[in-house]
Amino acid sequence: MERIIFGDNQFFGVNHSSDEKSRAQAIKFKDNQSILNVLDIAIEEGIYTFMCTTHDRMADICQTIRSDKKYENYKIYPCMPYAHKYANAVTELGVMGSIKQYLPGNIFTTVAKGGLAFMQRDFISLMKLLVDAEMKMFKGIDTPVIFLQNVVTDLLLGLGITDFLVAFHQYVREKYKAEAGFITMNLPMLLNSLESKGIENPTICTSINKIGFRMSGGRQLYEKVIEERRCKLIAMQVFAAGSIAPKEALEYVCNFRGIDSILFGASSRSNIKNSKELIDTFSRKTDNIYSKL
Amino acid sequence: MIRTGIIGLGKMGISHCAILGAHPDVNLVSVCDSSALVITGFKKYSRFECFSDYKKMIDSMNLEAVVIATPTKFHGEMVMYALNKNIHVFCEKPFLLNPNEGKLLSDLAKKQNLVNQVGYHNRFIGTFYELKNLLRLNVIGELYHFLGESYGPVVLKEKNPTWRTEKGQGGGCLYDYASHTIDLINFLLAKPVEVAGTQLKSIFSKDVEDAVYSTLILETGLTGQLSVNWSDETYRKMTTQITLLGKGGKIISDATELKIFLKQENENLGLTKGWTIKNITTLTQNVNFYLRGEEYSSQIDHFINAIKTKSTTTSSFDSATITDEVITLLMKDISSN
Numbered sequence: 001m002e003r004i005i006f007g008d009n010q011f012f013g014v015n016h017s018s019d020e021k022s023r024a025q026a027i028k029f030k031d032n033q034s035i036l037n038v039l040d041i042a043i044e045e046g047i048y049t050f051m052c053t054t055h056d057r058m059a060d061i062c063q064t065i066r067s068d069k070k071y072e073n074y075k076i077y078p079c080m081p082y083a084h085k086y087a088n089a090v091t092e093l094g095v096m097g098s099i100k101q102y103l104p105g106n107i108f109t110t111v112a113k114g115g116l117a118f119m120q121r122d123f124i125s126l127m128k129l130l131v132d133a134e135m136k137m138f139k140g141i142d143t144p145v146i147f148l149q150n151v152v153t154d155l156l157l158g159l160g161i162t163d164f165l166v167a168f169h170q171y172v173r174e175k176y177k178a179e180a181g182f183i184t185m186n187l188p189m190l191l192n193s194l195e196s197k198g199i200e201n202p203t204i205c206t207s208i209n210k211i212g213f214r215m216s217g218g219r220q221l222y223e224k225v226i227e228e229r230r231c232k233l234i235a236m237q238v239f240a241a242g243s244i245a246p247k248e249a250l251e252y253v254c255n256f257r258g259i260d261s262i263l264f265g266a267s268s269r270s271n272i273k274n275s276k277e278l279i280d281t282f283s284r285k286t287d288n289i290y291s292k293l
Numbered sequence: 294m295i296r297t298g299i300i301g302l303g304k305m306g307i308s309h310c311a312i313l314g315a316h317p318d319v320n321l322v323s324v325c326d327s328s329a330l331v332i333t334g335f336k337k338y339s340r341f342e343c344f345s346d347y348k349k350m351i352d353s354m355n356l357e358a359v360v361i362a363t364p365t366k367f368h369g370e371m372v373m374y375a376l377n378k379n380i381h382v383f384c385e386k387p388f389l390l391n392p393n394e395g396k397l398l399s400d401l402a403k404k405q406n407l408v409n410q411v412g413y414h415n416r417f418i419g420t421f422y423e424l425k426n427l428l429r430l431n432v433i434g435e436l437y438h439f440l441g442e443s444y445g446p447v448v449l450k451e452k453n454p455t456w457r458t459e460k461g462q463g464g465g466c467l468y469d470y471a472s473h474t475i476d477l478i479n480f481l482l483a484k485p486v487e488v489a490g491t492q493l494k495s496i497f498s499k500d501v502e503d504a505v506y507s508t509l510i511l512e513t514g515l516t517g518q519l520s521v522n523w524s525d526e527t528y529r530k531m532t533t534q535i536t537l538l539g540k541g542g543k544i545i546s547d548a549t550e551l552k553i554f555l556k557q558e559n560e561n562l563g564l565t566k567g568w569t570i571k572n573i574t575t576l577t578q579n580v581n582f583y584l585r586g587e588e589y590s591s592q593i594d595h596f597i598n599a600i601k602t603k604s605t606t607t608s609s610f611d612s613a614t615i616t617d618e619v620i621t622l623l624m625k626d627i628s629s630n
Binding site for chain 1: 334573577
């Protein structure tokens, strides 16, 4: 995995500290070209991996990435599903209605032949169909890691239905020759659960920041788990939605050898450049300290 | 460990199920749903005992607590059954279609010394909680107006109906969305006792309203506006905002930000003259298990804690009944228009 991964929240109006800012961002990134422009800036600053939700708008962006030579070595880490799409659909259409809406028509018809009986026998096949439906937009693009969004990971974790996490892990490896990643707000609990199912050294993306924001069970527990280096770890929400100054925030995460990658999103060249430089500098410092030990 | 069961595995029920399943003080033993598909899935993959008849579950599982997350029209009989079997009840919102029933159930819960809570989760959001504290300290002086708003993208085009879009089932924007806003107004300010100029607008739905606009008069005499619309796709998800105007300043709060404007500095609270912005990142407490928002875990923690300490809850049957009464007032106002 690359040390720095570019995130997409800013493009789709996700801001954890201000609904107002999130609306302003939604206006700013109304056009797909404005998103591509920022991705280009990130590439110029040396960030070649984009982690993004399977938002409807990504399909168009993927179209450009597929067809333009300048993205030849570009990598995307898809994160599925785009939860609000499904949550709103379930409120409006019910569970069955949503499945009908989001499964590709012909596949659903095939499934519908077996109807309920098919799904009752095999929910894991249904999961595979949904993964395929979400992955369609990335055809022809390098997707070395495919993530399950935290709302699904954590839901299954809480329900204790970890067979699905294992099945996702296997399916992504077999079908897409990719590594499965899990986004979670519950790192310690998830890691224990995955290990108990025989998944060693999983790829996990989770909130890690100096103020302990969205680190369930508390910062101390997280720090202990990070130091144990039992998983390939991507730190997200490192700025705690803007509550920590960039220098302080990045110094904190770069100090851990147990953190492999840092995910951040930004909209301006100065912020992208600044964060990239800070991560490079602090990471070198940490490497130097440990190489002397 | 509190032996707990869940009735109803829709969107909220499944979410509660995960939170209870991960809770260190809860032994979630059983689930119940009328959908064969859902129950088959749970039977096959989960560790819980599965039922399709809630009475059978309650009669056989020796539960101490139950979470009811079915459509609103079923709440009354289910809550009653559980209370009569001496079980603590957490019920989803809106509580009941008939507010008269609320008083009965509340009295029964009190008589039986049972913990009772309704799932108005905004009461557990850090920004709104802080806002309540500031109001207690009278930080913007005498209030003269409020605005309670909720917007989101639920019904965006004409579609086939589900229970949420059918009349008389607890569906519609009034029950589903506006109940949250009304409850928050009651929590932060006071009980609404009168309504006026109500507009219930169907935008895309055939049988129910997609927007609610009204004037609310609180028991303190304070008046303000309610503006709720679930057909607004400029919002990515449901967003609730409260604006308060006082003689000494103004406060605007949603689930992420608390914006305070003061005419004069408040030294005691360390608030400067002009704008102060507080974010949820510093106003929220970590939870042991996170799913969708701290408030969903916090409200369950609160319920479980009330059972352990034999205390009352902040979102009781009593307070939820007030919200049901206001919903009834709004509907009456429309029919008299």
